[in-house]
Amino acid sequence: MSHSPGAADSPLGKSTVYADQYDAGLLFPIARAPQRASMGIQGQPMFFGADLWTAYELSWLNPRGKPQVAIAHIMVPAESTHIIESKSFKLYLGSFSGTRFADADEVRQRIRQDLSAGIWQGGPVRASVGVRLVAPEEFDQEPLQELDGLNLDRLDIECDRFEPAPDLLSSAQDEQPVEETLTSRLLKSNCPVTGQPDWGSVQIRYIGPQIDQAGLLKYIISFRGHDEFHEHCVERMFTDIWARCRPAKLSVYARYTRRGGLDINPWRTSHPGPMPLSVRTARQ
Known part of the structure; x- marks a missing residue:
């Protein structure tokens, strides 16, 4: 009997081959609706917002094969129909490591397009993923701060x-x-x-x-x-x-x-x- 993919079908907790060639197919979306339904949320939630991700292990090759590194700040809108399971996200980002890209902006655009497609799962993209890359020369400007209150x-x-x-x-x-x-x-x-x-x-x-x-x-x-x-x-x-x-x-x-x-x-x-x-x- 077929079923909708859930967390148990994801790469989480399983032995994994780590790809080093770009592969958007590694992303594993999980629908938000079933878990929300378990909380009594049907239809449009009473909240909105975002999931803010930070990726510290992003690397790719420039056109001459020299490795590049960056930190990525990623914003996934809470109104999306799906989340991206975190290990699949890690494997996806890891697949950039042996792939040549023209520049950091091409990497940013690729991440944005792939994640936007994943979180809407073939439906209309009502809100795109936001992606910002922090270059190494800007690393020492990354702040550290406790939550205020x-x-x-x-x-x-x-x-x-x-x-x-x-x-x-x-x-x-x-x-x-x-x-x-x-x-x-x-x-x-x-x-x-x-x-x-x-x-x-x-x-x-x-x-x-x-x-x-x-x-x-x-x-x-x-x-x-x-x-x-x-x-x-x-x-x-x-x-x-x-x-x-x-x-x-x-x-x-x-x-x-x-x-x-x-x-x-x-x-x-x-x-x-x-x-x-x-x-x-x-x-x-």
Whole structure:
């Protein structure tokens, strides 16, 4: 019986031959809709945003065969129908390593075209992937910065729940609304295929009834035993906070440590506004 490709069909957790000749066919898209449906999201989500990727292991050959290197900043719109599975992304980028390209702009355009096609899977490309390459002479201009906001990790709490527990979330519905930015470095979840740990920091900006900080920190920590991709974890956080705390505005931004030369940093927001800067934290 045929089935739609999912994470179990991807290269993740399998022995792999690493290609060094450009091959767009290595990209493995996974549909967003099934996981969103499991969270109760049907049709158009209540959020929009982007997945901000950083690729640290990008290299190719110039026309004379001399290796070139760059760091790539990649923006995948959250409204796309598919995500790209991370190991397949790594294998795809690795396939550039033995291929000659005219210049860095040709590499950038190729990545943009291939990823845009992958995340829309044959449908109309309603929003293209953004790709920016950082050349070696610009590497020392790449900033390092922690997420700004009030640090929840200062709270002395007892933790005994390690699967997402939205009932831990609450807010002061009978008080005046506040505007706050709250952060934690205690986010951890696990790859749903390999079980490998995914370590991250999260920033929650909101306007609305004041969220109980101890409950929010316990909720963030409750992802510690949870198996789900980065993008889905952030969407689950957004959905639970939106439903339980009822803010007027909300954004959730997570920065996960890199694996395989890639970090993935999903951002989801309820309202239009500037995209967060894709600036790595110390752990990234």
